Amino acid sequence: MFQGMLLIFTPLFVGYFIPLRQEKWQRFVSNLTNRLITLILALIGVSLAALDNLLTNLGQVGLLTLTFFLSIGLFNLMALLWVDWRYPLAVKEQQGDENSLPHAKESLSLLVAVLAGFVVGLATKYWIALPLDWVDQANTVILMVLLLLIGMQLGNSGIGLKQILLNRAGIRLAAVLIMTSWLGGLLAALILSLPWHQGLAMASGFGWYSLSGILIGDHLGPVYGGASFLNELLRELVALISIPLIMRRFPNTAIGYGGATSMDFTLPIIQRCGGIHCVPTAIVSGFILSLSVPFMMLFFLQL
Template sequence: MIMTIAAALLGGMAAGYLFMDVSDKDMLDFILMTALDIMVFIAGIEIGSNRGILKRVCNWHSAVLALSIPAAVAVGSIGGAALIGMAVGLSFYDAVLVGSGLGWYSFSSVVISAMYSTEIGTVSFLANMLRELSAFFLIPVLVRLHKLLALAPSGAATMDSGLPVVIKYTNLHVGMYSFINGLVLTLIVPVLLSWLLSLK
């Protein structure tokens, strides 16, 4: 699957360079969202059709785990961004802002650009977009250490674009946690960014 994803990415880059321009953006957005909706729908069918999975996550232990995972991912994302950001010359505040996107590049970059800095908004877009792309290649490696590590690289994207990849390399049980992880992180991002931006 890694080779297929890499080939698709390179093929798309070549097609974009040779045949597309800025005027095609709306069409590409439509195709992207349609394909994403289909992927998530199919993943949902897989999870929903396995009633044993739903029973396994409907207990206190699973509920605690389901909330602990996004909390750990959020802390790790922000802490990692702060360390790397300062190492490359960003201020602690700017680095934390970038990390607070938690993989949701389309939202965080717009909010940061509009309310704080276009430059940091651009950094947020690139960092979180590259995070999502690199997740496709990191997930197959990380699952060898522990299946739940598959939920860290994509961040908020584990509920959409990252979900099929997580299920492919783990199982439907982890896929359920993947969806919950992405959902919780997606809900956290607007609150976290609003709070951080209010401090400046």
């Protein structure tokens, strides 16, 4: 257990203390991170193609994805709507509609990477007849580099401990999403007859589809990794589409449902639809959830 956690947290810890003072290096790390995420998700697609009884496993991926998405979403939305009623959040009135299509395209491009890897894997397996046993080792190496870069980004995000501790709304949203996601994960595990700790691990992605798909796939195999990726990707797509529609009436729900994405992909829409006062809440909530994903997911996976 501790060896596996050390393997993950060492590059995160080291990366956190590497300063990126010049903007060009920050852009370089961001671009490299995006490329490695695309590459490792393509390798997940290759891993899916390498499975035996492929059609049966694809059906299992769909069943896992749908069950976890609906179970977790049910608990998330009920609790977030209660937060909106109990702790209303002021938003700025905005003019016009927000176009979420560019952000949705960015998410869909990662799904395309998985599909492309799947096609390449099928071609390699059935047409070229080459072995695919190298994929797991390649995933591990790229994951270590990716976590180092993620640690660098977190360390240079500019969010200090004081800012986190002072923003109660952001902490509240993060806590609500964590607890209700776990409830949904337990329900999904019960429905699917899975071990409870696997249900909690699958529910601990909080919208970070790239990292959750990688970590789950590395420990539970490509079927669960693919399901975790799709589950969290669906969360982001629903958030991107719904934020412009519900921000004025249900701002906590609009910010909170996106989970970890509220500090990156969904943040621009949150700012434009809810105003600048919503930004600290979104950043703090997303930051806490992003920081929680590797710790909580790996903890449950190692049980």
